[in-house]
Amino acid sequence: MEALCDLLFELSSSERMNIMQSLLQESLKLSHVSQKLDMTVTEVSRHLQRLSDVQLIHKEVDGRFSPTKYGELAIMLLSSLTFISENRQYFLQHDVSNLPYEFSNRLGELVSSTYEIDTIRLLDRVFKILEEADEYIWAQSYQLSPQTVPPIQRKVENEVEFRGIYPKDIVIPSDLEHHIRFLDNIEIRILVTDKEAMAGFKHQSEQPRYTGFFSKDSKFIKWCKDVHQYYWQQARAH
Amino acid sequence: MKRMEHLCDLLFELSSSERMNIMLSLLQERLKLSHVSQRLDMTVTEASRHLQRLSNIQLVSKDVDGTFSPTLFGELAVSLLSGLDFISENRQYFLEHIVSNLQYGFVNRLGELSSSTYEIDTVKVLAHCTEIFKKAEDYIWVQSHLLFPDHVPIIEDRIKNGVDFRGIFPEYFDLPARAGLS
Numbered sequence: 001m002e003a004l005c006d007l008l009f010e011l012s013s014s015e016r017m018n019i020m021q022s023l024l025q026e027s028l029k030l031s032h033v034s035q036k037l038d039m040t041v042t043e044v045s046r047h048l049q050r051l052s053d054v055q056l057i058h059k060e061v062d063g064r065f066s067p068t069k070y071g072e073l074a075i076m077l078l079s080s081l082t083f084i085s086e087n088r089q090y091f092l093q094h095d096v097s098n099l100p101y102e103f104s105n106r107l108g109e110l111v112s113s114t115y116e117i118d119t120i121r122l123l124d125r126v127f128k129i130l131e132e133a134d135e136y137i138w139a140q141s142y143q144l145s146p147q148t149v150p151p152i153q154r155k156v157e158n159e160v161e162f163r164g165i166y167p168k169d170i171v172i173p174s175d176l177e178h179h180i181r182f183l184d185n186i187e188i189r190i191l192v193t194d195k196e197a198m199a200g201f202k203h204q205s206e207q208p209r210y211t212g213f214f215s216k217d218s219k220f221i222k223w224c225k226d227v228h229q230y231y232w233q234q235a236r237a238h
Numbered sequence: 239m240k241r242m243e244h245l246c247d248l249l250f251e252l253s254s255s256e257r258m259n260i261m262l263s264l265l266q267e268r269l270k271l272s273h274v275s276q277r278l279d280m281t282v283t284e285a286s287r288h289l290q291r292l293s294n295i296q297l298v299s300k301d302v303d304g305t306f307s308p309t310l311f312g313e314l315a316v317s318l319l320s321g322l323d324f325i326s327e328n329r330q331y332f333l334e335h336i337v338s339n340l341q342y343g344f345v346n347r348l349g350e351l352s353s354s355t356y357e358i359d360t361v362k363v364l365a366h367c368t369e370i371f372k373k374a375e376d377y378i379w380v381q382s383h384l385l386f387p388d389h390v391p392i393i394e395d396r397i398k399n400g401v402d403f404r405g406i407f408p409e410y411f412d413l414p415a416r417a418g419l420s
Contacts, residue, residue: 001255003326004319009253014246055333070325070332076345077321078245084314085244091311092296104317106346204310219342226343 007074010054015039016047020067020075023057027066079108087115094201098187100230109223110199113215122210126191126198127151133160133193138228140165140183140190142208149173163228165235181235192224199224248315251295256280257288261308261316264298268307320349328356368392374401381406 011017018037022028028036034044048065051057056071067075084091084107096104116122123145130137130151137152137160144166153175156162166172168182189200189212197220200212215221252258259278263269269277275285289306292298297312308316325332325348337345357363364386371378371392378393378401385393385407397403 001258001323003329004323005253005255005258007322007326008249008319012246012250012253014242017242017246055329068333069336069338070329073325073332073337073345073348074322076338076342077325077348080318080321080346081248081315082241082245084311084318085248086241088244088296088311091314092309095310096314097310097317101317101350102347104314105321105349106343107314107318108346109342222343 006054007056010050010056011074011078013047015043016051019044019047019051020056020071023065023067024072024075027060027064029063030065033065077108079111080105081108083107083111086111090115090201093204095204096201098185098202099227103223103227103230106223106226109219110213110215112217113199113213113220115211115213117211119210122198122212123147125214129191129193129196129198130155132195135194136161136163136192138163138190138192138225138232140186140188140228140231142167142186142189143170144172144176144180149176152176163232165228165231168236177238181232181237183231183235187231188227190224190228192221192228197221197224199227247295251291251297252315252319254288256284257292260285260288260292261297261312264306264308265313265316268301268305270305274306318349320352321346322349324349324352327352331356364388371396377402377404379404383408384411 011020015037019033022033022036030041030044030048033039033048034041037044039047048057051071052059052065055068056074057065058068059065096107116125126148130148133155137155139162144164152162152164153173156176156179162176162179164172164176164180165183165186166180167184167186172180187202189198189210191198196214196216198212198214199220200210203209213220252261256278260274263274263277271282271286271289274280274289275282278285280288289298289300292312293300293306296309297315298306299309300306337348357366367386367389371389374396378396380403385405393403
């Protein structure tokens with residue numbers, strides 16, 4: 001734990017973090033770092049020394065500083081903490097702990113997303129996502145909202161693959177039956193298509209809240225797809 | 239830059255080994271201030287200051303009965319440190335080995351390897367692999383630059399006993415011709 005705490009301490013300075021980010025883009029000399037980040041040479045020198053001491057960066061023969069492989073990896077592994085610290089209020093109220101760890105450990109892949117808190121706007125975005133799907137629509141939620149049924153039916157007629165996962169007590173139109181599987185506990189709401197995805201975790205009050213994160217980022221889409229695939233295997237066919 | 243500040247604040251609170259010990263204790267069971275101080279051998283003043291800091295950043299919360307427990311956010315934050323914990327424990331290794339070519343989905347899951355021991359001696363590694371192969375009952379999946387010749391008969395024997403073997407090797411690697419491994 002000492003090693004972890006030392007590492008966290010070095011990364012807990014936003015100046016040092018800015019230096020790391022700059023060096024990840026290109027290796028730089030002391031004077032360039034100081035110009036680029038508008039810090040005094042003394043300040044920069046002190047930070048570079050600290051970062052070198054924990055081996056997050058090293059000095060090349062030409063005097064430039066660049067991240068070590070370890071430093072590069074450490075920054076990558078911060079993405080999950082970046083995502084949850086940016087959305088602290090959300091993660092104080094939503095429970096991620098019931099997701100398999102292989103997905104919660106990958107939360108950082110959701111970092112390039114926007115949060116939609118308004119249920120009406122969320123529904124608008126859901127319609128738009130359904131409308132734009134060309135290849136597949138994979139959904140998982142507490143219910144199949146009646147307004148979304150006609151657009152999904154139209155897409156299915158146009159050869160778009162639909163997979164839905166819902167609790168077993170919901171009413172589903174008979175023509176969608178063989179596209180749907182059932183799961184007793186829905187831990188996360190997911191909508192993913194070949195264009196865009198939405199993810200919403202379970203609210204601690206157990207009362208469904210229709211808010212969620214949206215993104216067209218490929219990592220975000222991949223995460224949602226992997227999670228849906230996992231639950232699809234768990235779910236029972238009609 | 240707001241994003242970075244939130245992250246740095248969080249990292250700062252977690253960079254104290256005393257606060258981290260408090261978090262780990264509270265994850266096991268909810269505790270009152272006095273119990274935290276006894277259990278972790280800190281003065282009540284110290285424990286109180288740390289609990290205040292952890293509460294301010296909402297990693298822990300105080301219940302009506304006076305006990306402290308981690309928030310959902312706090313629980314999640316600690317679990318997401320496993321990757322950094324693993325690489326910082328093995329810093330020399332990760333200074334010299336390349337992980338970044340792996341698919342990011344696996345890089346982000348590195349923390350899942352943290353309950354492991356590192357073996358630096360090649361002879362011991364090979365002996366350990368022999369043991370692993372011998373003990374396998376259901377499957378043996380291997381991916382490597384090569385297959386050590388001494389391991390071939392062991393694997394063949396396991397396959398005869400119904401063990402599923404899958405090997406991934408570079409194309410230039412000549413599979414032992416006699417082996418039923420190809």
